[in-house]
Amino acid sequence: MRRKAISSLLSRVHRHGQLSAIAPAPRLYSTHPPNAKLNLPPQFNKTAYLSHTAATTLANPELPAEIRDTGSTTRLNLYQAVNSALSTALSTDDRAILFGEDVAFGGVFRCSTNLMDKFGSNRVFNTPLNELGIIGFGIGYASHNPANTAIAEIQFGDYVFPAFDQIVNEAAKYRYRGASDFHCGGLTIRMPVMGVGHGALYHSQSPEAYFSHVPGLKVVVPRGPLQAKGLLLSSIRDRNPVIFMEPKILYRAAVEEVPTDAYTIPLGKAEILTPGTDITIISYGTPLYTVELAAKAAQETLGVSVEVIDLRTVYPWDKETVFASVKKTGRCLIVHEAPRGGGVGGEIAASIQEECFLSLEAPVGRVTGWDVHMGLIFEQFNVPDVVSKWNFRAPETTCVYLCADISS
């Protein structure tokens, strides 16, 4: 749809020829450098972190046996997978409702496309432009009856903050103060997060750390369509308020063979994407794809074997998997787009230090956004890239220990 819109607009531009008087666009606002060897854009059609064939999809051990044995798959991108999970949630649970700004026509990222037509405007609807109202309303609907399911959309993670009070003081504490007689566990809050290359201050943030400090909440970040479909359905059915953060650049970029039938993927479980022996890299969402390239480069040029873990549930996170991995490799690097200070990485590093101290061969490293806001044209310097990961951006720590080890 978007491609059509753009081409029709382009033809309009040609007709008007407004800009024909000036030279062709000298450069696009966001590109990668022509001679780069490491900082190449992730190849989403090749990455091993997405499943490109029905066979690999159906071999996924986390899927239910029926799907693995007799299921079929469909090629979906991330927003279509979200749409599919929402559709399942609405059709299997007649107490489920879906709402948010511009949700009725399909949402600005198209995640709710056709759902109003399918399920009616009493169950899928636009709200007024008010995030605290959206979340408060969802809490009210969900807390009224423990069987109620409220799926709220915040248009961008950057705009969740008006609802911060409702999420932190209400959603997270409802069950505790109501001794489980009352709770809003049926609430799920979806929002697009992370960079897109040109989102600047208010369309690029990664606000997961704010919510990963709040007992009572769960924070989930899928890395692709297959994960999104299963994790979202789990989040919706989970009877705790879940914040489901969708990496917005992956909505269209990440495409994979997704089981056609419904399935869930457990919350609170990390996934080892690449097994390795020398260093563990932990990440979630968009950065995983540059982690993959960095791991490959590290293997090829340094002979380093990297174990890559997708945390998936950022809070409360899967300590068992992480600790076991770090005890094996002895080194760890945590990667996220959010700023370093007070980020999720700091908490993971501290926990590893407490649990795995005797197995550590190097300080735990972090590759993160700097402690800055996302300035529009500086995004390439702020979002962790392949170089910063391959180089492990903290040369005095993880990488140096690693290289010293290998050369000795």
Place this chain on the structure above:
Amino acid sequence: MSLSAPLRRSLLPRSYRSIVPRYPCLTRRCLSSSAAAAAEAPREPEGTKEVPMTVGDGGPGTSRPVKQRPGSDRLVFPGAVNSKFTNRLQFRKYDPERAIDTYRVMDTEGKIFDESHGLDFDKLKDQCLKMYRSMVSVSIMDQIMYDSQRQGRISFYIVNAGEEGIAVGSAAALTEEDAIYAQYREAGVLMYRGYKMDEFINQCFANKKDHGKGRNMPIHYTSKSLNFHPISSTLCTQLPHASGAGYALKMEGKQACAVTYFGEGAASEGDFHAALNIAATRGCPTIFICRNNGYAISTPTLDQYKGDGIASRGLGYGIDTIRVDGNDTWAVYKVTKEAREIAIAQQKPVLIEAMSYRVSHHSTSDDSFAYRARVEVEDWKRRDNPITRLRKFMELRSWWDQDRDSQLRSQTKSEILKTINVAEREKKPPISSLWEDIYDVPTNDQRRQMEELRDVLHRYPQEYDVAQYDGGEDGVVSKR
């Protein structure tokens, strides 16, 4: 800081004042700046002074006592000052048939209805030409910048189509002393105030001449010299800022006001209510200008609110309110001028709801034909447009004609294209700009991070595109 006892007491909320003498320890601990000051706090015997309940509209000297006499036929109480008792049970209903009127000065053909507006148009001729030129400039800039985005020259754009009259008409009624807090569809305010074409374009191209140092998405303008505060993408946050800025002007005794613009969608945010209420209670000289253009992205006003637009809410907060035809630039001018008078002379806020229609897609990220019919847009375009209306007005007075119009348009267009050509070749701001202005002075940790990045850029020069940034790799310097 040590305040005199009476002043300190006068700063306390009234309910505390009666507590103070009764609980001296509370006074000492919580309310005084020092124990010595507490010792001299006046101790009034309990209940000697009755503080009258007062009401007022927030303006100076408007406060008057109220008291309900025994057997009164009405409720007399602050907040419900003159409410008759009744035994008829009747819910007040919103009657859509009796909506607040929409003020107009001229019709869609540019004809003035009558002389009640009190404007001396002959004296306003130069201003009128400036208004018209500003509107045309915005509209041509919009078309070209929109196309620029489509060609990948800039990352994003929002056009003003159909709403140029609201921005320009109101801006013409303001002075440079008035502080502006805008949303994002009010480029006309800047254009009228004298923002230069290269200032607009440098911002959109995020080059080193951009006042915002390349950090913001296109159309998020800022201008210290024009008293135009930096635009935030986060909707409606600027409204309470305008209340506070109005209060600052009040405290300074300035003959100026704060003016804020926002969409009818943004008005659903809590910030809207917070801003109006605090401005009303503190008597802030703040003008709230709502552009009601029928849509918030895809959400039609029918899904946005149920009452009589945004205007009806002003009355609920005790704020002088008017609705105006946003396509009638003279009407917008006139109501803003009056609003400014009220705000400054009477030291209180005013709400203006300007009705228009969002002719364009929401932004370059939007295709509005996914949620509204093409004919709906075409109908509106045919029916009314603020630029055409003002042009007709000028033509009726022989101030304008086709030749002048074509000349203005072609000049503007070539100026814009020339400006783009230059702006596009300009370097980006230095990379250090990523860290600057987060704090007044970067922290040591931030400086270390800059050095870390510089080191990476130095060791992997081919991996980064630093040439387009002013100073390249050397642009990552922490200025001490």
